[in-house]
Amino acid sequence: MGTTVEIYLYASSGERAAELLEAAFAEIERVEAALSAYRPTSEISRINATAARAPVVTDPEVFGLIALALDYGRRSDGAFDITVGPLVKAWGFFRADGCHPSPAELSEARAKIGWQRVALDHAERTIRFLTPGIELDLGGIGKGFALDRAAHILRRHGVTTALLGAGRSSYLAIGAPSGTEGWAITVPDPSDSARALSEVQLRDRSLSTSGADQKYFDLDGRRYSHVIDPRTGQPTTGMIQVTVTALTAIDSDALSTAVFVLGPERGADLIEDTAGATALLVAGYEGEHRVVAIEWSEAFDPRGR
Numbered sequence: 140m141g142t143t144v145e146i147y148l149y150a151s152s153g154e155r156a157a158e159l160l161e162a163a164f165a166e167i168e169r170v171e172a173a174l175s176a177y178r179p180t181s182e183i184s185r186i187n188a189t190a191a192r193a194p195v196v197t198d199p200e201v202f203g204l205i206a207l208a209l210d211y212g213r214r215s216d217g218a219f220d221i222t223v224g225p226l227v228k229a230w231g232f233f234r235a236d237g238c239h240p241s242p243a244e245l246s247e248a249r250a251k252i253g254w255q256r257v258a259l260d261h262a263e264r265t266i267r268f269l270t271p272g273i274e275l276d277l278g279g280i281g282k283g284f285a286l287d288r289a290a291h292i293l294r295r296h297g298v299t300t301a302l303l304g305a306g307r308s309s310y311l312a313i314g315a316p317s318g319t320e321g322w323a324i325t326v327p328d329p330s331d332s333a334r335a336l337s338e339v340q341l342r343d344r345s346l347s348t349s350g351a352d353q354k355y356f357d358l359d360g361r362r363y364s365h366v367i368d369p370r371t372g373q374p375t376t377g378m379i380q381v382t383v384t385a386l387t388a389i390d391s392d393a394l395s396t397a398v399f400v401l402g403p404e405r406g407a408d409l410i411e412d413t414a415g416a417t418a419l420l421v422a423g424y425e426g427e428h429r430v431v432a433i434e435w436s437e438a439f440d441p442r443g444r
């Protein structure tokens with residue numbers, strides 16, 4: 140998934156821990172094989188290649204995930220949009236070679252996006268694209284789904300204490316190490332990653348961060364983030380970092396991306412509408428920013444830096 144997954148767990152022996160880790164990583168590999176737009180053989184690539192021509196009968200698990208992601212499109216008024224792929228490509232983020240698209244390239248990409256242009260038939264379990272050129276990109280939600288699935292496997296094998304993390308941007312905690320309130324996760328200060336903005340004791344919850352400093356490129360003195368505002372076709376500006384905690388990693392992943400696009404006011408509505416969700420935002424621009432807490436119960440440095 141273009142990232143590093145780490146899993147820490149407690150088990151009765153080293154041998155048992157190795158078996159459990161193997162089962163969890165096999166599940167992550169299985170999810171990646173289904174969801175990766177970087178793999179031509181994935182279920183997502185098959186849907187992308189054929190759903191503009193005719194309805195595609197889809198694997199039940201992938202269908203359920205797409206339905207959930209489209210619901211986030213509805214709930215966020217299109218700020219979270221899994222059809223954003225053509226824009227991600229136009230801005231050079233798919234292959235990490237950032238560039239400024241021409242107005243013609245931009246309008247061509249914008250003509251190919253829109254979560255409402257993906258039609259689901261729940262009875263037939265089919266997906267159909269209502270416009271040619273639509274592509275699904277689960278980059279904003281896929282890692283969270285993989286962590287949720289791997290945690291499900293671990294719980295099914297009796298694990299009660301584990302921490303799963305993907306690339307320092309998504310974490311999922313099962314229980315807590317003995318004698319602690321939770322797994323200590325630091326929310327970094329975006330101006331100085333050695334400093335903490337806040338610290339969360341994560342227990343049976345997930346935490347995801349979307350940040351302008353995670354994937355970006357600098358061009359002509361401006362920093363462009365890989366989170367695109369589908370409503371304008373432009374990389375999101377005015378937001379530096381969004382950290383969300385939620386009951387599942389799918390939720391925290393989708394919400395951190397959505398709130399990054401929506402900003403503090405509209406983002407707060409979405410967080411407050413989601414059971415168990417909290418958020419800590421750093422809004423503004425480098426050198427001039429404010430920290431906004433939404434339902435966030437942990438202490439935080441209100442100044443950031």
Ligand code: FAD
Nearest residue numbers: 140141174175177218219220278279281282308349366367
């Ligand atoms: P987040 O902030 O959570 O989300 C940003 C990502 O979401 C963007 O990169 C884009 O993909 C998408 N996005 C942008 N704007 C929006 C929006 N408004 N609404 C919804 N989504 C949006 N990367 C590689 O380089 N090589 C690989 O082989 C590779 N394989 C992958 C396989 C899978 C199954 C997945 C899920 C991702 C893969 N990636 C790969 C992508 C890479 O890891 C992404 O950078 C990552 O998914 C983005 O996560 P994030 O937490 O950094 O960003």
